[in-house]
Amino acid sequence: MTTVSSQVLAERAGTTAAQVRKDLSLFGTFGTRGIGYAVPPLVNHLREILGLSRSWRVVLVGAGRIGSALFEYPTFRERGFHIISILDRDPGKIGRDWGGVRIQSVDEMEGVVQGTGVEIGLLAVPASEAQVVLDRLVGCGVRGVLNLAPVRLHAPEPVVVHDLDPTLELETLSFALRTRE
Amino acid sequence: MTTVSSQVLAERAGTTAAQVRKDLSLFGTFGTRGIGYAVPPLVNHLREILGLSRSWRVVLVGAGRIGSALFEYPTFRERGFHIISILDRDPGKIGRDWGGVRIQSVDEMEGVVQGTGVEIGLLAVPASEAQVVLDRLVGCGVRGVLNLAPVRLHAPEPVVVHDLDPTLELETLSFALRTRE
DNA sequence: ATTTGTGAACATGTTCACAGCT
DNA sequence: AGCTGTGAACATGTTCACAAAT
Numbered sequence: 189m190t191t192v193s194s195q196v197l198a199e200r201a202g203t204t205a206a207q208v209r210k211d212l213s214l215f216g217t218f219g220t221r222g223i224g225y226a227v228p229p230l231v232n233h234l235r236e237i238l239g240l241s242r243s244w245r246v247v248l249v250g251a252g253r254i255g256s257a258l259f260e261y262p263t264f265r266e267r268g269f270h271i272i273s274i275l276d277r278d279p280g281k282i283g284r285d286w287g288g289v290r291i292q293s294v295d296e297m298e299g300v301v302q303g304t305g306v307e308i309g310l311l312a313v314p315a316s317e318a319q320v321v322l323d324r325l326v327g328c329g330v331r332g333v334l335n336l337a338p339v340r341l342h343a344p345e346p347v348v349v350h351d352l353d354p355t356l357e358l359e360t361l362s363f364a365l366r367t368r369e
Numbered sequence: 370m371t372t373v374s375s376q377v378l379a380e381r382a383g384t385t386a387a388q389v390r391k392d393l394s395l396f397g398t399f400g401t402r403g404i405g406y407a408v409p410p411l412v413n414h415l416r417e418i419l420g421l422s423r424s425w426r427v428v429l430v431g432a433g434r435i436g437s438a439l440f441e442y443p444t445f446r447e448r449g450f451h452i453i454s455i456l457d458r459d460p461g462k463i464g465r466d467w468g469g470v471r472i473q474s475v476d477e478m479e480g481v482v483q484g485t486g487v488e489i490g491l492l493a494v495p496a497s498e499a500q501v502v503l504d505r506l507v508g509c510g511v512r513g514v515l516n517l518a519p520v521r522l523h524a525p526e527p528v529v530v531h532d533l534d535p536t537l538e539l540e541t542l543s544f545a546l547r548t549r550e
Numbered sequence: 551a552t553t554t555g556t557g558a559a560c561a562t563g564t565t566c567a568c569a570g571c572t
Numbered sequence: 573a574g575c576t577g578t579g580a581a582c583a584t585g586t587t588c589a590c591a592a593a594t
Binding site for chain 2: 573577
């Protein structure tokens, strides 16, 4: 059976072997001393830990460039994230079909989200509208949101919001470069 | 003069007042006891700390949907990140003009990057090509790269690479939701 | 011989709580 | 009275180094 050592995993992930072993040991003992980690069971364990052993229903709000790029990420579906609904406010886009998913009006959010049991939202709307849309999503029972708009959003516990802001990342990069020149 | 307290800053940033004060105190003493932080000088200090008091020349590689969305982020320019060059490999795009910046062939990377003193690269190419393009950028003397392709890239010290991967973020979100249900 | 799993040592990050200014 | 700046206490995260397992 194919195995992999903490050393190799560390190199791939950009960390240390000790770190990999400590992290894994926190969730159980998956390796064999002298051998390493058998890959297929390790993958299964990690999928279980990360909550990827089930599939998630996802609603994409915003069918602009960022939304469409996200929609075509093959890795979403591979990891069990299924975009089962797309919402936009542009009448020119509503009704279109993207690979079997029809774009609906944001006005239909409540019905769509509650009717399909969506738990995760992908927010790809303009920054100025992001908080309002988030609030509505939370009102519909969405439990987690990945926000692509360049604003920091807030939602009440226990809703989880992650902001993915390229500007913020550039500033972090700028700081890193500034301190090493 | 308008001031702001560590308390208010903490609420905005989603952290605690003590944390804000500790963090700021690491770089100097910017506040006034009994009053708070005077906003304009604080902003200046932060810009200085983050390396935003200067402007950065940026090259955008990849003029697809993600690239074009990035290009139009108004916040980039506002924070001093100037995309002065766009590269793509698609002959149908080369030669086009985006708001005063002409799209050039990736083949011209060496000349463009070295000729203009670009220090930061924005990578918006397909995942399969990202590492190769990164290596070339590093070869041209780029010091920092923000990678939007869904792969983890590596570059030798002291080059700084940040990966911005929506799939990875969704998995983190999944983990957060998994552990609280 | 090799590689895990893990206490113990070390390092870093966060919160507390209060003296010191305004 | 109000709010910062900061040591000290506490918590969390990382590395070391080695016994245990194959």
